[in-house]
Amino acid sequence: MRSVRMYREVWPLRTPLFTARGSRNEAEVVVVEMEEDGWRGVGECAPWRRFGESVPSVMAQIASILPHLERRMTREQLQQTLPPGAARNAVDCAFWDLDARRAGQSLAEYVGVQLDSAVENASTLQPDEPPHMAAAARARYNRGARLFRIRLDDRLISERLVAIREAVPEATLMVDASETWHSDGLAARCQLLADLGVALLEQPLSARDDAALENFIHPLPICADESCHTRSSLKALAGRYEAINLKLDKCGGLTEGLALAAAAREQGFELVLGGASCTSRAVSAALPLAPQARYVDLEGPDWLAVDVEPGLRYEGGRILLD
Incomplete structure (x- = not known):
């Protein structure tokens, strides 16, 4: 049995962040949690306004596939179901985190790379x-x-x-x-x-x-x-x-x-x-x-x-x- 949930988080910045497109005082992210067979994986994304994304639009995209995810949609099937962007990122990374934890490895080890200290x-x-x-x-x-x-x-x-x-x-x-x-x-x-x-x-x-x-x-x-x-x-x-x-x-x-x-x-x-x-x-x-x-x-x-x-x-x- 697999269960999936998503939610919004807001993280205050220690100092305002100024970019060419404006300023912000907080980081707003969408989190996806996936639990299966006693293991839990987590993915996170930050919607990009530059590409027409928002927290509501990203959460709506994820919500549209929740029933499929809970019916054991695979990571490979995800690539064909959601377009590239923040929503797919959060779900995809939850898959990777879940699989690495189930394998008893760090994500880098599971991918097959060695990170420097x-x-x-x-x-x-x-x-x-x-x-x-x-x-x-x-x-x-x-x-x-x-x-x-x-x-x-x-x-x-x-x-x-x-x-x-x-x-x-x-x-x-x-x-x-x-x-x-x-x-x-x-x-x-x-x-x-x-x-x-x-x-x-x-x-x-x-x-x-x-x-x-x-x-x-x-x-x-x-x-x-x-x-x-x-x-x-x-x-x-x-x-x-x-x-x-x-x-x-x-x-x-x-x-x-x-x-x-x-x-x-x-x-x-x-x-x-x-x-x-x-x-x-x-x-x-x-x-x-x-x-x-x-x-x-x-x-x-x-x-x-x-x-x-x-x-x-x-x-x-x-x-x-x-």
Whole structure:
């Protein structure tokens, strides 16, 4: 007998989170619990407003398949029943968690990968005045952070980046423009980033403007985030992007995540492993993909005022797993 339930959770952030699309003070997630033969698996997702998702819409999607899940729908059947997105992610990860626990293994062991005792993780710098961003970068660098994800909108780009680079000359920098830039002037901005030693530029243009990147010569790798969801996205990204940001909430769970990672690497794309505002449950589900990623950006739980128990430990720009 299998029982399945879902519910909403709200987790306050320790400080407001500012993005190119607004700000938030809390992480709102949907949790799926699956119990079968005395074993319990849990999955979590964070709906993406950018893709038209909300907590009610995600819960409605899950509710539509609850009878099938309780009648022993398989993880493979799930892939054909729900589209890629947050709802499928929560259910898919509950399946994986249940199966790993039943096998008496950690999720990474069950997937067949070995995780290091510490995973280097990006530290996010929010859009702010240049001196404030530089001071934040320096303070985190002094506490051990070596990899930074810089959120930028369309203003003070050079001023912010120059200030940050002067503050942390040895750090690895990634820039996330979150679809806020335009094709006019993009070449000059890419050259600025390259001159400052930025390692990666993420989603500079709106996904609908990807054609502008066709045969666009640029001096640093460009990473697709909003433009990449599943393996079916990869064909259109060739010749436009060199990397993809893989997020379980976009691709629909660890099942597609593993397949997407393998296909992307086979086709020559580098991987950034990303996430959302979430608890350690969601990050734990994504960590089996970390060994395949060039950069890991799973900072969600570190922004929370309080996390699930037991939660992951974040320290000095790393996720500690020992």
